[in-house]
Amino acid sequence: MITIKDIAKKVGVAPSTVSRVLANKADFYTAETVAKVKTAARELGYKKNQSAADLVKQHSNVIAAVVSSVKTNFAGEIIEEIQKKAAEYGYKLIVVYSHSADPVEQKSALMTVIERPVMGVLLLSMALSDDNLKLLEEAQTSFCFLSMGFDDDRPFISSDDLAIGYQATKYLIDKGHRRIGFAGLDRYPNTGRLRLAGYQKALAEIGVTPEDHWVQSGDYSYESGLRAMQQYGAKTDLTGVVAASDMVAIGVLNQAHLFKLSVPDDLSVIGIDGTEMCEIVQPQLTSISQDFYKMGVAGVERLRQLDLKQQVVKNKQEFVPTKLIERGSVTYAAE
Amino acid sequence: MITIKDIAKKVGVAPSTVSRVLANKADFYTAETVAKVKTAARELGYKKNQSAADLVKQHSNVIAAVVSSVKTNFAGEIIEEIQKKAAEYGYKLIVVYSHSADPVEQKSALMTVIERPVMGVLLLSMALSDDNLKLLEEAQTSFCFLSMGFDDDRPFISSDDLAIGYQATKYLIDKGHRRIGFAGLDRYPNTGRLRLAGYQKALAEIGVTPEDHWVQSGDYSYESGLRAMQQYGAKTDLTGVVAASDMVAIGVLNQAHLFKLSVPDDLSVIGIDGTEMCEIVQPQLTSISQDFYKMGVAGVERLRQLDLKQQVVKNKQEFVPTKLIERGSVTYAAE
DNA sequence: ATGAAAGCGCTAACAC
DNA sequence: GTGTTAGCGCTTTCAT
Numbered sequence: 214m215i216t217i218k219d220i221a222k223k224v225g226v227a228p229s230t231v232s233r234v235l236a237n238k239a240d241f242y243t244a245e246t247v248a249k250v251k252t253a254a255r256e257l258g259y260k261k262n263q264s265a266a267d268l269v270k271q272h273s274n275v276i277a278a279v280v281s282s283v284k285t286n287f288a289g290e291i292i293e294e295i296q297k298k299a300a301e302y303g304y305k306l307i308v309v310y311s312h313s314a315d316p317v318e319q320k321s322a323l324m325t326v327i328e329r330p331v332m333g334v335l336l337l338s339m340a341l342s343d344d345n346l347k348l349l350e351e352a353q354t355s356f357c358f359l360s361m362g363f364d365d366d367r368p369f370i371s372s373d374d375l376a377i378g379y380q381a382t383k384y385l386i387d388k389g390h391r392r393i394g395f396a397g398l399d400r401y402p403n404t405g406r407l408r409l410a411g412y413q414k415a416l417a418e419i420g421v422t423p424e425d426h427w428v429q430s431g432d433y434s435y436e437s438g439l440r441a442m443q444q445y446g447a448k449t450d451l452t453g454v455v456a457a458s459d460m461v462a463i464g465v466l467n468q469a470h471l472f473k474l475s476v477p478d479d480l481s482v483i484g485i486d487g488t489e490m491c492e493i494v495q496p497q498l499t500s501i502s503q504d505f506y507k508m509g510v511a512g513v514e515r516l517r518q519l520d521l522k523q524q525v526v527k528n529k530q531e532f533v534p535t536k537l538i539e540r541g542s543v544t545y546a547a548e
Numbered sequence: 549m550i551t552i553k554d555i556a557k558k559v560g561v562a563p564s565t566v567s568r569v570l571a572n573k574a575d576f577y578t579a580e581t582v583a584k585v586k587t588a589a590r591e592l593g594y595k596k597n598q599s600a601a602d603l604v605k606q607h608s609n610v611i612a613a614v615v616s617s618v619k620t621n622f623a624g625e626i627i628e629e630i631q632k633k634a635a636e637y638g639y640k641l642i643v644v645y646s647h648s649a650d651p652v653e654q655k656s657a658l659m660t661v662i663e664r665p666v667m668g669v670l671l672l673s674m675a676l677s678d679d680n681l682k683l684l685e686e687a688q689t690s691f692c693f694l695s696m697g698f699d700d701d702r703p704f705i706s707s708d709d710l711a712i713g714y715q716a717t718k719y720l721i722d723k724g725h726r727r728i729g730f731a732g733l734d735r736y737p738n739t740g741r742l743r744l745a746g747y748q749k750a751l752a753e754i755g756v757t758p759e760d761h762w763v764q765s766g767d768y769s770y771e772s773g774l775r776a777m778q779q780y781g782a783k784t785d786l787t788g789v790v791a792a793s794d795m796v797a798i799g800v801l802n803q804a805h806l807f808k809l810s811v812p813d814d815l816s817v818i819g820i821d822g823t824e825m826c827e828i829v830q831p832q833l834t835s836i837s838q839d840f841y842k843m844g845v846a847g848v849e850r851l852r853q854l855d856l857k858q859q860v861v862k863n864k865q866e867f868v869p870t871k872l873i874e875r876g877s878v879t880y881a882a883e
Numbered sequence: 884a885t886g887a888a889a890g891c892g893c894t895a896a897c898a899c
Numbered sequence: 900g901t902g903t904t905a906g907c908g909c910t911t912t913c914a915t
Contacts, residue, residue, distance in 0.1 A: 229894075307661075576885080577884050581885085
């Protein structure tokens with residue numbers, strides 16, 4: 214491995230000079246030195262060990278994103294936003310994946326990022342176990358949860374999941390639906406519980422108590438949607454379904470299709486997330502869009518504020534607005 | 549920041565002892581010491597600086613994946629495989645994203661991983677510019693390209709893209725098609741050129757010369773598929789289309805649908821990749837499946853061999869077999 | 884079984 | 900402008 218010492222020796226200067234030249238510090242050295250150093254670096258195939266630099270500087274410009282590889286597909290969209298915003302500020306982004314539910318794998322993913330110098334960590338749709346949250350809090354690293362809210366005091370930027378559940382359900386109610394299912398929901402993380410609560414609240418307002426089989430659990434995946442619809446059955450008495458994610462909605466759509474049910478005429482379906490998938494399926498999917506752009510940007514900004522120590526985080530818990538986009542999967546209830 | 553020194557001071561032992569205990573080195577110390585050290589570590593909220601350890605050990609157990617965020621969606625599948633296999637060997641995985649086409653962004657992504665201690669880097673569907681390839685080669689880091697082949701001597705594990713193009717086209721030909729389009733192709737990276745060559749070869753065998761407008765360029769995205777089909781037009785004389793990716797195929801499908809063309813009756817469409825999307829769309833998509841499982845596993849294995857220095861890489865360039873999965877988007881040509 | 888000391892590659896005072 | 904020195908947090912001989 215080639216180090217600055219090797220360059221220093223070859224050029225006949227001190228390692229510190231090499232360091233300064235290569236770091237483009239203000240030009241406190243002759244053009245000649247610069248040229249010699251840079252040439253030598255190139256010739257030797259020098260590659261900086263940024264970790265060593267971070268070690269002495271006690272600072273890194275790497276943002277880490279820990280992403281739950283949950284079977285919905287919005288992660289890509291938000292990662293792209295984070296990356297773009299990070300690049301604007303000269304931050305790099307590394308991503309590690311974990312399954313939201315398994316604490317051991319969670320810990321491994323978390324450790325991967327907090328055991329090395331990172332400027333901050335963004336947790337994407339992660340429901341961290343208590344142990345792992347403690348780990349993170351003790352790690353002396355800035356962090357912020359994205360796209361998942363909590364009822365304790367940890368920092369997050371998320372959609373208001375209670376509102377989402379409510380809004381989706383209310384929308385179907387306003388279209389005349391009263392027998393409305395909720396499909397593909399993962400009750401374990403907060404997100405799921407809140408969306409369910411919103412659903413129940415909207416139904417309660419019109420005096421409807423959901424029957425047990427109306428709510429079908431799952432894991433936000435396409436398969437969950439398929440299964441939920443299979444449970445509802447071809448002769449379901451439901452006229453509308455709130456799906457826990459777009460992928461679930463598509464599963465419901467396809468299984469309904471297999472049952473020869475027409476969406477939206479026989480069954481209205483509304484998704485959650487507003488991913489690109491909505492426009493790709495037939496019929497196009499009416500969905501509650503989460504503002505992934507805003508979440509990504511706000512996440513990076515927040516880490517940046519902490520990095521700059523310009524200000525303490527205010528507004529630690531922040532909701533970003535959602536928007537219901539009407540497409541073709543919902544219509545008025547029949548009767 | 550709490551270091552082993554702090555623990556050492558608190559417990560009244562040397563830092564080296566703390567290091568040994570915490571690293572679970574063979575039990576060359578009393579149970580009492582172990583207990584004291586571990587307790588102190590917990591109490592102080594000690595967090596290891598793995599980078600510092602890597603620095604002295606001159607070794608890391610992190611595999612880095614550089615992923616081109618090209619608009620096809622197989623990356624998730626292969627990353628999952630890599631992660632699983634890596635975990636088996638105790639390696640961690642970090643992922644960085646880049647756009648395949650922009651050398652500056654490529655370089656930034658590449659630097660992010662080679663400037664720190666990594667055991668090896670896997671390049672996923674990345675067409676590295678010459679400059680950046682040189683950078684990588686000089687970095688003294690093991691690497692291997694995945695899911696993209698090359699005609700120089702760099703190491704890769706990929707599907708045989710020429711064969712893919714040929715196989716897809718030949719399949720349509722065997723179904724009686726002669727006027728066959730190729731949609732959504734990115735000619736820039738090798739992958740695209742090879743698939744196109746395979747397509748041309750298959751057509752040449754039956755004495756058909758593709759007309760200019762049969763081949764529609766793109767970037768593997770859904771939108772590319774839409775656009776390609778728009779170019780072909782509602783009254784296209786094509787009876788079959790080879791799509792450069794599943795997402796392109798779906799774009800073609802949907803635009804055909806808008807044109808009131810029935811797939812496969814009016815137009816047969818075959819995709820490439822074999823992603824989960826194939827089963828989700830209507831009609832289900834016949835596609836050439838790439839074996840992402842095998843690529844992920846083989847990539848990790850190869851890095852591991854290099855890491856262990858057990859053997860030099862043989863079989864540096866390796867093709868993994870593809871498989872044509874018949875679903876519902878192709879049928880016999882009409883006439 | 885544990886301590887002392889050296890050093891990984893780099894940067895940042897502080898000299899000169 | 901550039902060299903000297905110290906040290907980031909950790910591991911690893913080599914002693915004892």
